[in-house]
Amino acid sequence: MAKYANSALIIAGHGSTLNPDSSAPTWELAETIRERGVFGEVHCAFWKEEPSFRQALHCVDRSDVYVVPNFISEGYFTQTVIPREFGIEGPVTQVGGHSVKYCAPVGSHERMTPLLLKRAKDVAPGVPTQETSLFIVGHGTGLNDNSAVAAKREVARIRELGVYGEVIAAYMEEEPLVAQWDQLSTCPNVVVVPFFIADGLHSYEDIPVLLGIAAESPGAVSANAGTVFARNPYQLRGRTLYYANSIGTEPGFADVILDQVAAFDAAQT
Amino acid sequence: MRDTTAALVDWLGQGGRRIGQLAISPDPAGWELRHVDDAGRTDLQLHAHWQDARALANLDDAGAYRALKTAPNLRHGWRLVVASVEHLRRALDYFYPAMLGMRLAEQAGAMTATCLRETLGRQTGMYRVTQKLTDAQAQELILQTCNHCACLKTMRWQIADDVPITSLPVEKFVAAQDAEHWPLLCAEGCNLLVAGARKVVKGAAE
Numbered sequence: 001m002a003k004y005a006n007s008a009l010i011i012a013g014h015g016s017t018l019n020p021d022s023s024a025p026t027w028e029l030a031e032t033i034r035e036r037g038v039f040g041e042v043h044c045a046f047w048k049e050e051p052s053f054r055q056a057l058h059c060v061d062r063s064d065v066y067v068v069p070n071f072i073s074e075g076y077f078t079q080t081v082i083p084r085e086f087g088i089e090g091p092v093t094q095v096g097g098h099s100v101k102y103c104a105p106v107g108s109h110e111r112m113t114p115l116l117l118k119r120a121k122d123v124a125p126g127v128p129t130q131e132t133s134l135f136i137v138g139h140g141t142g143l144n145d146n147s148a149v150a151a152k153r154e155v156a157r158i159r160e161l162g163v164y165g166e167v168i169a170a171y172m173e174e175e176p177l178v179a180q181w182d183q184l185s186t187c188p189n190v191v192v193v194p195f196f197i198a199d200g201l202h203s204y205e206d207i208p209v210l211l212g213i214a215a216e217s218p219g220a221v222s223a224n225a226g227t228v229f230a231r232n233p234y235q236l237r238g239r240t241l242y243y244a245n246s247i248g249t250e251p252g253f254a255d256v257i258l259d260q261v262a263a264f265d266a267a268q269t
Numbered sequence: 270m271r272d273t274t275a276a277l278v279d280w281l282g283q284g285g286r287r288i289g290q291l292a293i294s295p296d297p298a299g300w301e302l303r304h305v306d307d308a309g310r311t312d313l314q315l316h317a318h319w320q321d322a323r324a325l326a327n328l329d330d331a332g333a334y335r336a337l338k339t340a341p342n343l344r345h346g347w348r349l350v351v352a353s354v355e356h357l358r359r360a361l362d363y364f365y366p367a368m369l370g371m372r373l374a375e376q377a378g379a380m381t382a383t384c385l386r387e388t389l390g391r392q393t394g395m396y397r398v399t400q401k402l403t404d405a406q407a408q409e410l411i412l413q414t415c416n417h418c419a420c421l422k423t424m425r426w427q428i429a430d431d432v433p434i435t436s437l438p439v440e441k442f443v444a445a446q447d448a449e450h451w452p453l454l455c456a457e458g459c460n461l462l463v464a465g466a467r468k469v470v471k472g473a474a475e
Contacts, residue, residue: 017336017461020327027323043362048460050338051367055456058380059362059370061271080393096379 004261007064009039010056011257012082013197014071015046021225022200023049025248026070032254039066047077053085057098065098066261070248072107072195073150076141091268103264106248107150107195109256113157115247120164120191123232123244133166133185134158135192137178137207140171148174151195164191172206179210182237190241197248204228212236213243271377273369277361278354280451288451289365289421290343293357296350300357302364303348313348319356321349322363337461338365339421339453371454375425382425383457385411386432389466399466404432406469412436414462415455422455 011030016022026044034042045056045067057065067086069078082088087095088102106112120134136158138151148171155169165187170178181190192211194203204225208214213234234241277285281300286293292305302322307313316325329335329342343364351357361369374380385407389399402410407428415424416437423444427433434442444452 017464018334020334031320049336049366050459051370052460054383055367055371058374059273059367061273063270076394084391084393 004039004066006040006062007066008041008043008060008062009033009257009261010043010045010060010065010067012045012053012056012067012069012071012086013047014077015049016198016200017048019200019225021204022198025198025246025253029070029254029257032251033257036254038258047081047085053082057086057095057100060098063098064101066101066103066264068103068257068260069105070197070253070257071105072138072197072248073148074105074108075149078105091264101264101268103260106197106253106256106260108153109259109263111252111256111259112150112154112247115250115252115256116154116193116195117158117161117163118252119193119244119247119250123193123229124189124191124242127189127191127240127242129164131187132164132189132191133168133187134164135168135170135178135181135185135190136195137192138169138171138195139202140174154195172202172210177210178207179212181211181241182239185239188239190239191244192241193244194246196246199225199246199249203246208243211241211243213241271373273373274355274358276373277358277369280448281354284448285451286449288361288368289339289453290341291361291364298350299352300354301348301350302357302360304343304345307345307348313346316347316349319349319351319360322360325349326364337420337459339368339455340419341417341421365453368451368453371456372452375454380425380454380456382427384427384429384432385458385462386429388458388463392463396463396467398470399463401470402466404428406473407466408434408436410462410465410469411458414465415441417441420455422453424455426455426457 011026013023013026023046030042030044040062043059045051045053051059069082071077088100091102093100136151136155138148140148151169155167159167166185168184170176172178176184194207196202205217208228209216214228229245232242290305291302292308294301303313325347326338327335328344330344335342351360371380392399411434424442
């Protein structure tokens, strides 16, 4: 990996104007990768925080730059927003003296499957998986048809393994809606893993409200932060429900980022 | 290759000691950072890891999240000692993200200011509606969002090539030139401004 000593890595995340937990996994990934000494420099950039995608290349000393989206979906942000804001026009784009290499988002990596399985097992230890409906919950959006693809892909992979009684993709803003979890599943146990990068408003508030395990908070910052995961398991609608943290907080994501860089290089040769 | 750390060493060597609300001073263990208002205080909580800068930068005195790091609401009551200029650089990247790079880019002639019309013109999705913002609405929004009590950056952009920002005083467009200060530069309206533009347009339509 010493070949990246003359290269920079930018991890591109969403970020938030409402809570610091949104960008935390991306910052922590940057620190982990920096400590490994793989790249000459490691930076973060965000849609909703600074450094912004527009500013990011000004922060980089080296001309050779890999950009890895710390996003789940190959959707609106990775196909529209990040390329537009960075000035990316293809796999390799010359932008203001930088050679920008645009890698696939972390969520499309095959390691997502074992990470999701680990997260599901950790949140419901000892619960018989054959009697469990596993939900992989994505955002879903009408802005890009690909937004829901990552969750569907992971559901197909996990279903093939035959470990869980049921494996179901559900979304916040697209059918099938996570709010209908009890109609979509039949097993006595239900494990819900948000297929999101960060714990934030979606995992603290939006999904718990849709599941029926938390009430809507009056303020901008969710009152459920830190408590919604501690109250597992939930007994409701005749089922036992376990609710996990967002997948992006798994430490294995650092390896996924490095793999996406290696995969980019392999695809270019 | 540009070398941000070396540029920081040069700046410190020439008496550089201020960036935003941070005061930087030599320390027996390296370099010390503290809120400029905390000069002379001896009751500050010591932090010895550059990584602590992220937590120190994230919340204001009341514990509220600081979405905009260049807002003049840096928390008080701490001092951070870092062992090297390299670590100082990383700490500064947490306190004032992108601000080291933006100044070096401007010095190198590599920073291009982008007018608000261009920023709004490329928006898609939920922010496409911001293209309906009028010049008058933009002047008022910029006054509210970018004034010196809301953001410490020096602005380098206009509403359009032929529409200057007239709602803010001229000082807002002139960066400190003295050796002590590292200027905070804004090349383009930020996402807070774009989000604000959406609220204005949506509010006007209701």
